[in-house]
């Protein structure tokens with residue numbers, strides 16, 4: 515099972531939120547890699563988890579670091595997975 519890719523765009527809800535978006539030095543698309551569906555954009559290589567029943571889990575989405583003051587390690591991404599049998603969820607974190 516693979517969901518179609520839906521890129522997520524940040525829409526800051528306040529001036530404080532607007533201030534944490536963006537990187538001074540990180541290049542490329544860092545900060546704009548959040549999405550639902552598609553394939554994980556692995557930073558360190560594939561690492562799909564299994565649920566407690568041993569089923570391979572389905573990729574649901576990924577959450578990118580947002581900016582210099584809201585950065586996970588070295589511009590890391592949290593990958594979210596769900597088992598479509600038992601609905602257990604797991605996340606995997608990778609960083610540069």
Ligand SMILES: [Zn+2]
Nearest residue numbers: 565597599600
């Ligand atoms: Zn399961």
